[in-house]
Amino acid sequence: MVMRRANVELHIEELVLHGFAPGDRYRIGDAVEQELQRLFAEQGAPPTLAQCGARDYLDGGTFETPRAAGAGEIGARIAQNLYGGLK
Numbered sequence: 001m002v003m004r005r006a007n008v009e010l011h012i013e014e015l016v017l018h019g020f021a022p023g024d025r026y027r028i029g030d031a032v033e034q035e036l037q038r039l040f041a042e043q044g045a046p047p048t049l050a051q052c053g054a055r056d057y058l059d060g061g062t063f064e065t066p067r068a069a070g071a072g073e074i075g076a077r078i079a080q081n082l083y084g085g086l087k
Contacts, residue, residue, distance in 0.1 A: 008045045010036065015078075024071045031075020032082070039083045046087045058085050 015029055060081040065074055 008040060008049070010040075017078075020074065024074070027071030028075045028078070031072045032079045033075075035076040035079030036083060039079065043083075046083075049086050058082055060085065 012032075015032065017025060017028060020028060060078050063077055063081065065077065
């Protein structure tokens with residue numbers, strides 16, 4: 001039996017961040033993109049994504065980060081929350 005991976009096109013119109021330095025927005029956004037790519041490549045598209053199709057809104061939730069957390073770590077946490085919200 002051959003398993004096919006779903007082709008997914010993900011478009012994030014707006015990423016709203018509260019509590020982060022404005023100067024970090026691009027680095028955080030890039031880290032979100034990289035982590036989402038990794039998650040989809042390693043774990044595939046969640047089955048609910050194929051069932052539900054397009055979504056107008058996805059809440060990434062809230063989380064705490066260590067004070068010294070960098071943009072990469074913050075972006076990865078956001079991406080993990082978004083991916084989890086797709087399940």
